[in-house]
Amino acid sequence: MPVRLTAVGHRFGGGPWLFRDLTTVLEPGHVYALTGPSGSGKSTLLGILAGWITPSEGGVECDGGGRTTWVAQHPHGVARRAVIDHVELPLLAAGLQASDARARAGDLLERFRLTDHADHPFSSLSGGEAQRLMLARGIAADPTLLLVDEPTAQLDRRTAATVDAVIGELAHAGTVVVVATHDAQTRDACTDRLDLEGLQP
Amino acid sequence: MIAREAWRNVLCGTSRTGIVAAVLVVVAVGFQLADLLTVRGITDRVDAFRAAGADVLVYSSVGGIDPRRCELLAAQPTVIAAGAVRRDPDRFAAVLPASSIPTYAVTPGFPGVLLGTAGDPGPGVVVSRDLADALGLTSADTLQLVDATAPVAAVYDYPQDGRATGFGYAMLAPTRDLAPFDACWVREWPLTESTAMLLRGVGTTSAGTADAPSPELTQLNTSQGRHLDAEGLFATRATRWAPLLALVVAAGVGFASTRLRRLEIASGRHLGVSMSAQVLGSLLESAAWAAPVALAAALSAAAVAAGGHAGDVVATLGLGALAPLATIVGGVVGGAVATATVRERQLLRYLKER
Numbered sequence: 001m002p003v004r005l006t007a008v009g010h011r012f013g014g015g016p017w018l019f020r021d022l023t024t025v026l027e028p029g030h031v032y033a034l035t036g037p038s039g040s041g042k043s044t045l046l047g048i049l050a051g052w053i054t055p056s057e058g059g060v061e062c063d064g065g066g067r068t069t070w071v072a073q074h075p076h077g078v079a080r081r082a083v084i085d086h087v088e089l090p091l092l093a094a095g096l097q098a099s100d101a102r103a104r105a106g107d108l109l110e111r112f113r114l115t116d117h118a119d120h121p122f123s124s125l126s127g128g129e130a131q132r133l134m135l136a137r138g139i140a141a142d143p144t145l146l147l148v149d150e151p152t153a154q155l156d157r158r159t160a161a162t163v164d165a166v167i168g169e170l171a172h173a174g175t176v177v178v179v180a181t182h183d184a185q186t187r188d189a190c191t192d193r194l195d196l197e198g199l200q201p
Numbered sequence: 202m203i204a205r206e207a208w209r210n211v212l213c214g215t216s217r218t219g220i221v222a223a224v225l226v227v228v229a230v231g232f233q234l235a236d237l238l239t240v241r242g243i244t245d246r247v248d249a250f251r252a253a254g255a256d257v258l259v260y261s262s263v264g265g266i267d268p269r270r271c272e273l274l275a276a277q278p279t280v281i282a283a284g285a286v287r288r289d290p291d292r293f294a295a296v297l298p299a300s301s302i303p304t305y306a307v308t309p310g311f312p313g314v315l316l317g318t319a320g321d322p323g324p325g326v327v328v329s330r331d332l333a334d335a336l337g338l339t340s341a342d343t344l345q346l347v348d349a350t351a352p353v354a355a356v357y358d359y360p361q362d363g364r365a366t367g368f369g370y371a372m373l374a375p376t377r378d379l380a381p382f383d384a385c386w387v388r389e390w391p392l393t394e395s396t397a398m399l400l401r402g403v404g405t406t407s408a409g410t411a412d413a414p415s416p417e418l419t420q421l422n423t424s425q426g427r428h429l430d431a432e433g434l435f436a437t438r439a440t441r442w443a444p445l446l447a448l449v450v451a452a453g454v455g456f457a458s459t460r461l462r463r464l465e466i467a468s469g470r471h472l473g474v475s476m477s478a479q480v481l482g483s484l485l486e487s488a489a490w491a492a493p494v495a496l497a498a499a500l501s502a503a504a505v506a507a508g509g510h511a512g513d514v515v516a517t518l519g520l521g522a523l524a525p526l527a528t529i530v531g532g533v534v535g536g537a538v539a540t541a542t543v544r545e546r547q548l549l550r551y552l553k554e555r
Contacts (some may be wrong), residue, residue, distance in 0.1 A: 052546070067473065069471065069472070070548070070549075072470065072548075072549065072552050073553060074555075076464055076468065076552060076555070077468075078210075078215050078465050079215075080213040080215050081209065081210070081215060082213075085209065089206075089469060089472055089474065090472035090474075092202050092206070093469075093472060093473035093474040093475070093478070094473055098202065098205070119322070137472065140472075141471075141472045141473055149504050181294055187258050
């Protein structure tokens with residue numbers, strides 16, 4: 001389901017406008033890089049899309065509703081549970097049989113290049129691996145809207161490249177993906193771009 | 202699926218089953234033992250009180266006791282034995298004709314007061330331990346007196362532990378004659394005011410001549426105190442709150458140990474796992490620590506029960522189950538409440554709190 005933003009603008013209290021007059025349609029199957037200079041409101045817009053922040057003006061519509069999944073900047077998981085368990089959990093929650101969930105989680109781990117780590121505990125993953133696992137898990141939840149907050153901000157360039165390499169795998173039928181980033185390579189790994197630059201009045 | 206997730210959390214240590222079980226075993230067994238040993242202390246005091254004969258009341262009225270009324274007191278539900286006693290002329294044993302044996306005529310119920318048992322010990326005389334030792338008698342022997350023989354029906358203990366003197370070296374000769382007696386003895390547990398009142402009424406109607414000493418009601422042994430309110434001690438013991446405290450402490454442990462996993466719980470909720478599934482999972486994970494808690498508590502209660510009276514085993518096990526049950530209920534509820542109060546929308550805050 002597409003997400004429609006109509007003349008969205010936001011400011012905190014009586015402060016200056018972060019951005020105004022943002023009108024666009026975000027389509028499923030696309031991966032949008034949400035870019036803009038520091039302080040331009042990338043995280044704020046992500047919060048508005050998540051429904052946690054009500055915009056000061058304008059509106060966001062998501063036809064048909066559905067789940068919104070957030071992938072945080074800092075990867076987090078259950079230290080001693082296996083990597084594949086993390087991907088299985090949303091599949092099991094969605095009602096898949098254990099064997100089907102296992103198989104689907106295995107496919108996702110392969111797409112996000114984590115097959116070798118499937119049975120290792122979460123705590124054994126490096127920062128880049130853990131972030132790729134968060135992306136795989138986000139897709140496993142099959143959300144209508146997947147919001148990814150600065151996935152490479154905490155990583156060195158070489159590790160970030162391993163995450164950028166799988167950003168394309170986020171393109172998922174039925175899911176609008178928005179990746180907030182200030183990293184040019186992460187941005188280039190996305191299929192589309194949503195730039196807040198120039199939306200400040 | 203929920204059970205499998207719970208089982209995996211237990212196996213890999215995510216549930217912290219080991220540490221939670223260890224802490225709750227200490228809570229359950231600690232509060233359990235505190236209460237059981239307090240109660241044991243009360244029963245030990247009761248045992249000492251009764252062993253000293255402090256549970257025997259003596260109503261003295263020389264020549265003024267009606268033996269039938271005295272014996273009737275045994276019908277009171279709290280009375281163990283009752284009987285009347287009267288000083289008789291001393292007798293002499295054939296083997297020690299020079300040394301007199303203080304002798305008492307008693308009603309059939311009287312030996313039971315000293316023996317601590319209801320009923321008639323059977324035909325024959327009843328002798329004190331000291332007399333039996335001096336004459337080399339046991340309860341199956343026959344006592345050879347200078348002028349008669351009598352089977353020894355029983356031997357009673359009468360240590361010098363503060364009890365009234367006069368019976369430490371003595372012989373009791375049961376009789377069914379109804380002439381007035383000198384005293385009525387009653388062994389009763391627990392001591393009741395109503396029996397004391399009835400005891401004051403066992404005098405003969407003709408008693409109370411001007412020169413007779415006035416009747417008095419005494420305790421056979423006052424060295425243990427006049428009263429021992431065992432039921433009161435039990436009802437007001439400080440450790441009666443042990444199960445409640447165990448409940449509160451265990452609820453805190455259950456809540457805290459689960460609250461530590463709030464990020465995991467909020468994240469699961471965000472990924473579509475329902476709160477009810479998570480609460481059910483929490484209950485299932487609780488079973489993993491509840492089992493060792495129950496086992497440890499059962500073993501410690503059994504150990505305490507084994508060291509007590511055989512008749513108290515069921516009561517000890519029952520009382521010993523309270524604190525462990527409260528611990529398990531507290532821990533389970535604490536964990537479930539902690540799980541239910543985690544909010545998905547707090548996910549980002551939980552992330553920042555790491």
